[in-house]
Amino acid sequence: MKNKIITTIAALGLSLAANAASAETVRVGVAAEPYPPFTEPDAAGNWTGWEIDFMKAVCAEAKLDCVVTPVAWDGIIPALTSNKIDAIVGSMSITEERMKTIDFSDKYYNTPAVIAASKGSGITPDAAGLKDKIIGVQVSTIHQDYARTHFGDVAAEIKEYQTQDEANQDLAAGRVDAILADSLALDAFVKSDACCEIAGAVEDDPAILGAGVGVGLRKGDDELREKFNKAIAAIRENGTYAEFSKAYFDFDIYGQ
Template identity: 45%
Template sequence: MRLIQRLLVAAAAIAVLSGPASAQDSDADKTWTEVRIGTEGAYPPFNFINAAGEVEGFDVDIAKALCAQMKVTCTFVTSDWDGIIPALQNGRFDAIVASMSITPERSEQVLFTNKYYNTPGAIAVPKDSELTEATPQSLAGKTIGAQGGTTHAQAAEAYFPDADVRVYPTAEEYKLDIENGRVDAVTDDIVVLTDWLKSDAGACCKLLTQLPVKEEIYGPGLGIALRKGNDKLKAMFDEAIVAIRENGEYKKVQDKYFDFDVYGE
């Protein structure tokens, strides 16, 4: 009996250790009929949890449109931002649709589709702030809040080297800190900040300026992340992105959230 138990434990351990690799190895030849989509659920208006406890937003609706175009079933899984890439690699879901910028650092870990939108970063400050511009000199010694593990945090450190850049697990937390006077400014996607500033929670603050768009920081846009080697699913998504741009489905989703073309040039 003990020998059998030991064999079962050993087999379970091997299965755990080989799980992510097996998931990755099987991607290449898989026939996709269902795609599990990972998203954060805490980044409105791109992805958030509604009053009914369901995930929604631009990312979610675009994912649904892409899945419909690919003729596959979509299911959604929420994940904390700082663990979303490991969760993908470990097979918890098959694709990340969560406003993830395509960067060289991330491309070492995941396979990206072509972009599905591209909007710039921006800076917001309290309404009574004395700041009138966002320059290295004006923000020297100031505190800037940003969500950790994002290109916006990286941009703040690159553009404002003498500022104190404070990173937070979620966007909601830096918003609370600027509302309560604990930081001098915050940075994020201009759409995210504008959406927040229109809400009651954002009544504290105002948009200061859009930040320069440098591809070496922000990448060429925001893409869907897949496990390495999953070229078949990448091709499916890339073709579907082109198709929904051409057949009007992309514009239908976009117009639900924005009054401008978020795809970019």
């Protein structure tokens, strides 16, 4: 009996090792800068947040061995195209401009872009409300492109930051009049700092803001894209997506 148990354990170990070896390793790039509630490192340096939970669920469904790989945001697409990472899960919007360089999975969430400003400022999320104002945006984002296109002629300055957190802190300190970013990222900020409030959503511009957020992939990596697409659809259908999202949001982040 003892020999039989040992043999069974050994066989199980070999089976698990074979499964681990057969799993495709995918280096998933995330922005090295904290971007709550989507991605941020905890005190031990482990990455947490809604997109980390999303990545784990999708990779488990697709039977992929996904490894979180932090990359500076303004270099994340070059890291993908130069094979330093295999996918981007970093709140990257699907835009025509980006699709000239990389491919995307189907969308996995979609939320509007909004303006945040100091409480009582009277700023509105349009050209009239932002005339002669200093607007903060993160570099290499759709929000930077939107601000340049829609407010560049009226704003006193479009001030650019390497991280969203730097822009947030400058708004809190009064060094900029407004910031433009994703609604959920700024919602987390205004809830944590009494200085500021959401002034409202900017007018949609699909050519710049895109059609939701997708997993960024190299051109021609069709097999991996299909695995992600099937896994996204599966976790939406089986309730996994809604389950882990409840810890972060009280509405369906997937959007329209």
